[in-house]
Amino acid sequence: MMTKADVIVIGAGIVGNATAYYLAKKGKSVIVLEATDFIGNGGSSRNGGGVRQSGRNPKELPLMVWGVKNIWPTLSEELGVDTEYTQGGNLRLGKTEDHLKILQKLADGATKCGVDVKMIDAAEVKKINPYLSDEVIGASWCPTDGHANPLTTTLGYYKKARELGADFITGAPVSRIVTKAGKVCGVEAGTGDEKTIFEAETVVVAAGYESNEILSTVGINIPMKKHALTCLVTEAEPQMFKQMLGTAMADFYGHQTKHGSFVMGGTDGYDEVHPRIDNDYPLVGSSMVSATSRGILGYFPILKDAKVVRAWGGYGDFCVDGCATVSKVDEVPGLYVECSFTGHGFGIGPAAAYNIAELICTGSCPADISPLRYDRFKPAK
Ligand SMILES: Cc1cc2nc3c(=O)[nH]c(=O)nc-3n(C[C@H](O)[C@H](O)[C@H](O)COP(=O)(O)OP(=O)(O)OC[C@H]3O[C@@H](n4cnc5c(N)ncnc54)[C@H](O)[C@@H]3O)c2cc1C
CATH class of the missing domain: 3.30.9.10 (D-Amino Acid Oxidase, subunit A, domain 2)
Known part of the structure; x- marks a missing residue:
């Protein structure tokens, strides 16, 4: 079992799988840690397949519009599966x-x-x-x-990420992010007394609602x-x-x-x-x-x-604001988050993953994800 990589991705939903794929495609070694025994068994394989821009909060639109133009039209070809994308x-x-x-x-x-x-x-x-x-x-x-097919798309990313060398470990719930001198150096995962430290200088949290529990181990919270x-x-x-x-x-x-x-x-x-x-x-x-x-x-x-x-x-x-969080975490160098997709993360997930992978690999990304920062929340009272 690999315990060290360039990047650790937490969660094997469409977002985690796609992030692993785009990172592996850029030459990064990647470990994906999934809490359950299944790939894509969260919302990612249970959703209605909508790939829509309309009806979204304007904060999400730059990323979603970018995804509709740049990812979805060629995704079947890229992944080698029929995503059944129908515009x-x-x-x-x-x-x-x-x-x-x-x-x-x-x-x-x-x-x-x-x-x-x-x-x-x-x-x-x-x-x-x-x-x-x-x-x-x-x-x-x-x-x-x-719209598109959630199962073939989510598993298509998984299959392709594996082909490019990404290592998927199931039954590995992440309990905390490990830091050294304030910087990410890995995560702790496993059940009961059987905990393993997986080492990486970059960690992407893509664990749906459970992202909050993981992020809170380094003092970060997304209100959802x-x-x-x-x-x-x-x-x-x-x-x-x-x-x-x-x-x-x-x-x-x-x-x-x-x-x-x-x-x-x-x-x-x-x-x-x-x-x-x-x-x-x-x-x-x-x-x-x-x-x-x-x-x-x-x-x-x-x-x-x-x-x-x-x-x-x-x-x-x-x-709380009906929007995804797709962001680098400034206070904890090496930490990135993709969560709070608010019931419409299938359509925008691939674009979120691509942009976070680009940010990790090059320091910038093509879509404007600044409205989706982790620290956009102000006190409610
Ligand atoms: C019925 C339904 C209909 C929907 N319809 C649409 C739609 O039409 N269009 C649309 O865009 N979206 C829709 N959605 C929303 C969409 O499915 C989600 O927003 C999207 O799948 C989120 O993907 P994800 O990868 O972030 O999360 P998930 O698919 O939930 O994946 C997160 C993964 O993280 C894992 N995990 C959790 N905790 C840990 C941990 N501690 N360690 C390691 N792994 C962990 C989970 O087991 C899971 O596999 C719908 C959702 C549902 C349920």
Whole structure:
């Protein structure tokens, strides 16, 4: 087992795997330490596959826009897997004037940051997606948004990082960052009395919500909370549309996959009280599928006979300001963090990883990640 590398990455979700890949591609030796026995078993393989710029906080937009231009279009080719990336646009739907006001505000914010999003009326919505209910009176439309397959993408990064020599060690929960004279010199990982010190002058914390516990061992804190999200998948249906969908009221979100299934998420409002935890992850409550289905049918009555084959839950690391943290930590030389992705880290994860890898290797990065610094938080009171 390797215990020394140029860089240690903590967490084998899409962000950790992608960071390991981009670092290995630049010639760095990398060890990825994963707490569980699985690769990508966090939110990264449980999500709705949305790759969208619209609807994001403006602080995230420079990085997300950069990722949509520079990473997603060629990712399948680069990783040698079918990420099923489909740039079919994003429709965020509204049924009332109040909904349109919400959508307009989101669209205005995104337009100011250079995202090609605009409001369209019922006729234009129908032209883009003829299967929608006549109750839809308008939508925001971002033609460069899309969706992809979370499993093939997350595992594609893993496979490629391994091919380039990155070493993945599972069942290795990191308990603390080790420093010497204030600088990072490694991490401690393992269970019970079986702890190992892994040495590296650079450490990237990409452990989702648990990042906070790890960062707190060197006095750093990102204000976020753990929140459950749920998803369902239907049997394969004939191909109908390619857009990623959402609504002003967040009744549901989702898309149709390349295979024909609809992957859609929603909530019954009981996300904080999980009926049962399985393999450390929340199972969905019995009312989630019916609540989400009701949301979907309110917009797509045509799907009334589609059969739901599976539903699942996963955790997200929700930040107080709704934004990711993608940053170097100034007080602790050698420490970098990528966390608090707030339920939309799949789409932006690859761009975050690329930019952090560049920052580590060259001291600068192509996208503006300064709004996502770890120290942007001011006291709430
Ligand atoms: C149901 C659902 C739907 C979603 N839909 C979308 C969507 O449509 N679009 C979108 O962009 N995003 C979506 N997301 C959010 C997205 O999945 C996450 O933001 C993203 O996967 C975060 O990736 P990550 O690598 O940071 O975290 P994770 O995938 O959670 O990976 C973190 C890893 O760190 C490991 N770890 C934790 N503690 C330690 C430790 N001490 N030591 C070592 N390893 C540790 C964990 O075991 C885990 O494997 C959704 C999430 C869910 C659950």
